[in-house]
Amino acid sequence: MKEEIIIAGFGGQGVLSMGKILAYAGLMDNLEVTWMPAYGPEQRGGTANVTVILSDKPISSPILSSYDTAVILNQQSLDKFESKVKPGGTLIYDPYGIHRAPTRTDIKVLAIPAMDATLELGNAKTYNMILLGALLSARNLLSTDAVVRGLKKTLPERHHHLIPLNVDAIAKGRSLVE
Amino acid sequence: MEEVKLMKGNEAIAHAAIRYGMDAYFGYPITPQSEVLETLEAEMPWETTGMVVLQAESEVAAINMVYGGAASGKAVMTSSSSPGVSLKQEGISYIAASEIPALIVNVMRGGPGLGTIQPSQADYFQATKGGGHGDYHLIILSPATVQEMADFVGLGMDLAFKWRNPVMILADGVVGQMMEKVVLPPFRPRRTDEEIRQQCPWAANGRHGRDHRNVVTSLEMDPERMEVNNNRLQDTYRKITEAEVRYEEKFTDDAEYLIVAFGSVARICLKAIEEMREQGIKVGLLRPITLWPFPTKEIERLSKQVKGILTVELNAGQMIEDVKLAVEGRVPVYHYGRMGGIVPAPAEIEESLKSHFLNV
Amino acid sequence: MTVEEIIKPENKVYARPELLTKNITHYCPGCGHGVVHRLVAEVIKELGIEEKTVGVAPVGCAVFAYNYIDVDWVEAAHGRAPAIATAISRLYPEDVVFTYQGDGDLAAIGTAETIHAANRGENIVIVFINNAIYGMTGGQMAPTTLLGQKTATTPYGRRADLNGFPIKISDILAQLDGTCYVTRQAVYTPGLVRKTKAALKKAFQNAMAKRGTSIVEVVSNCPSGWKMTPEKANEWLKEHMTEKYPLGDLKDVKE
CATH class of the missing domain: 3.40.50.920 (Rossmann fold)
Structure with a gap:
């Protein structure tokens, strides 16, 4: 298997950390992984994206021209990456704040109201985990166990009590696809 | 079984340095390689291996700390990114001229000037043609993976000691910032001062019973003798060219x-x-x-x-x-x-x- | 009395310090460097630390200091001696590391390295020769050149509006928490030579006791650069230099 993923949005939305959890989960499932951020000078705000590749074979380029799957969190990123999803690929986006919806018909487009779901869950920090859940479900990627172990690797020890909350958020994301 | 880890290239360099038995790292923060110093400070190797880690006041000071450490026979390194490496060129020239080993990491960003913090390979000329003043060369290693970022720390330092010549890992912002799987090298102990005195009889680290003083210098006022020094360097470069192409x-x-x-x-x-x-x-x-x-x-x-x-x-x-x-x-x-x-x-x-x- | 009657061991009042090499120095007649070299050599020997001392030589007139004192040396790039000393001192904490620097090296091009090594309290001795001029390059203005003083690059005298003011770098260093001992001495009379030696000894003892950074400034002369006879140079030093750079301890932290 090989899955080439771009996750893109605003800095502070958890784009890079979503990619990191995905990469660690891939590591737990004994896959080859690369995690390549496009980084800016700012710690908060600005656009941020990360390319994550999961593969059962060695990975050549960590930088890609096109993607199997795009997870899009804002309008700028949608404008930039919609055309770069491979035909037959998947585009997952949150319609919150999107005023020009995707128009392609040769790819699978999933509108996931993650912001609304986050408000339901009552914790803003679960936003990216809801989208991660949607991604895992839509692409049938990785075992839940691997993701939980990935979370443990990514989160500092003092935040491990938040893992059940994140697991709930991932489940919520999955349910929005199914 | 070796543990497979997932980390950034910059972090791999820091971990590999500790495991190699590096004696000291001297650096100054600059994007996109600050994780090297940050990781070392977080790992606190001075508590375990005794490795010295110091945030210097500038890249200029950092490379001269490397010069001092190298002159005393220790395994020392620094890392920076393009504008910072320009500042280090004076010290690198002195290190090359003094025929002492050191490891320099450049995680290149775009220039010229302050340029950009995004990846670049625009320091190829600077790295491969000398970089500072005078006729000299560094051995330049170019990593393409996080694994090579880790492996080239040990390889680079070994080559530096083998040839008594500075070695540079010329990386770019992509391998510095990306994460992928890496197997870190095994831990090995730092050399003792006695081992250093045996292996580096040229080092300025106190006479401690030696019957002569050691002086590490690049200065030679007599042109005839200076040309002999130049020819010796060129001879080393010829031997490196024959032996070390990868x-x-x-x-x-x-x-x-x-x-x-x-x-x-x-x-x-x-x-x-x-x-x-x-x-x-x-x-x-x-x-x-x-x-x-x-x-x-x-x-x-x-x-x-x-x-x-x-x-x-x-x-x-x-x-x-x-x-x-x-x-x-x-x-x-x-x-x-x-x-x-x-x-x-x-x-x-x-x-x-x-x-x-x-x-x- | 015959010469033979005078030259015999019991009449000996001075011996060449053991740690001074047989090399003939390149210093000009009347220059203070030779005296300070001798004092450093004597102090290192008297403290019995010659086997574990590493010197760091500057760029400037004292660039060849490594030819004259028989300990290990590293020759620094201009101004960088305190950075080099930092590394050696940290990597060999049981050894004694000192730098020997002039005013251009320490107070112009190497200001950052000097201040930050001192501010970190590196366990080193800094011997600082202040003669208010660049000797080696031919008598140009130093950061410590006095107002009105003529040099090759201030041919009509240093002007504050053009060249800024003479810098009292030791006073700045004395403000830093990392320094344990900052003193300003001179070597133009035998009495002052003795005081300077005592100051150097205290500085090296501080390093042996790991008390932080010690700075011994020696206000010195440059007969060639000042274009004076050695005698006139010492008179000028006494009259003008010590007015701007008064002698004495600026800081001496007791335990």
């Missing part, structure tokens, strides 16, 4: 076209080559691992086999000059490059190669 070839056996690229760009080229091979276009890759000494003979050999060569670099065309010197006009050599911190996608490389050689 490179990787992929799909070259039947290649009709050759791409030459180094660092992370070589991986992007490999993806483009894989896609072109599926279309029946026989393209091969030569990735120089040592940029100095350069794999001149290997490129010369391949230039007798292929119809044309494309170099791909994150600059305006620097390594292409060394490729052309190796090819000596036998086949056309073209350059494809992006600057400003932009990293080309595989499709761009494919397009460039086809436009030059296949009239597409």
Whole structure:
């Protein structure tokens, strides 16, 4: 298997950390992984994206021209990456704040109201985990166990009590696809 | 079983340095390589291996701390990114002239000037042609993976001691910032002061019973003697050129076209080559691992086999000059490059190669 | 009395310090460097630390200091001696590391390295020769050149509006928490030579006791650069230099 993923949005939305959890989960499932951020000078705000590749074979380029799957969190990123999803690929986006919806018909487009779901869950920090859940479900990627172990690797020890909350958020994301 | 870890190239350098038994790291923060110093400070190796870690007041001070540590026979290193490495050039020239070992890491960003914090390979000339004043060379290692970022710390320091010459790991922002799997080298103890005195009889680390004083200096006022020093350096460079060329070839056996690229760009080229091979276009890759000494003979050999060569670099065309010197006009050599911190996608490389050689 | 009657061991009042090499120095007649070299050599020997001392030589007139004192040396790039000393001192904490620097090296091009090594309290001795001029390059203005003083680059005298003011770098260093001992001495009379030696000894003892950074400034002369006879140079030093750079301890932290 090989899955080439771009996750893109605003800095502070958890784009890079979503990619990191995905990469660690891939590591737990004994896959080859690369995690390549496009980084800016700012710690908060600005656009941020990360390319994550999961593969059962060695990975050549960590930088890609096109993607199997795009997870899009804002309008700028949608404008930039919609055309770069491979035909037959998947585009997952949150319609919150999107005023020009995707128009392609040769790819699978999933509108996931993650912001609304986050408000339901009552914790803003679960936003990216809801989208991660949607991604895992839509692409049938990785075992839940691997993701939980990935979370443990990514989160500092003092935040491990938040893992059940994140697991709930991932489940919520999955349910929005199914 | 070896533990497989997932980490950034910059973090891998820090962990590899501790495990190698590095005696000291001196550095100054600069994007995109600050994780090296941050990781070392977080790991606190002074509590475990006794390694010294110090945030200096400037890159200038940091490289001179490296000069002092190297002059005393210790295994010492620094890391920085392009503008900071420009500041280090004075010290690097002194280290090379004094014939002492040191490891310098440059995680390149776009220039000139303050430039950008995004990846670049625009310091190729600076790194491979000396960089500072005077006739000298560093051994330049070019990592393409996080694994090589880790492995080249030990390799680089070993080569530095073997040849008593500074070694540079010339990385780019991509391998510095990306995460992938890595197996870190095993821990080995730092050398004791007694071992250092035995292995480095030239080191200025106190006489401690030695019957003469050691002086580490690059100064020689007598031109005749200075020329002897210059000739000795050049002799070392000739020996290094014969012994230490490293490179990787992929799909070259039947290649009709050759791409030459180094660092992370070589991986992007490999993806483009894989896609072109599926279309029946026989393209091969030569990735120089040592940029100095350069794999001149290997490129010369391949230039007798292929119809044309494309170099791909994150600059305006620097390594292409060394490729052309190796090819000596036998086949056309073209350059494809992006600057400003932009990293080309595989499709761009494919397009460039086809436009030059296949009239597409 | 015959010469033979005078030259015999019991009449010996001075011996060449053991740690001074047989090399003939390149210093000009009357220059203070030779005296300070001797004092450093004597102090290192008297403290019995010659086997574990590493010197860091500057760029400037004292660039060849490593030819004259028989300990291990590293020759620094201009101004960088305190950075080099930092590394050696941290990597060999049981050894004694000192720098020997002039005013251009320490107070112009190497200001950052000096201040930050001192501010970190590196366990080193800094011997600082202040003669208010660049000797080696031919008598140009130093950061410590006095107002009105003529040099090759201030041929009509240093002007504050053009060249800024003479810098009292030791006073700045004394403000830093990392320094344990900052003193300003001179060597133009035998009495002052003795005081300077005592100051150097205290500085090296501080390093042996790991008390932080010690700075011994020696206000010195440059007969060649000042274009004076050695005698006139010492008179000028006494009259003008010590007015701007008064002698004495600026800081001496007791335990």
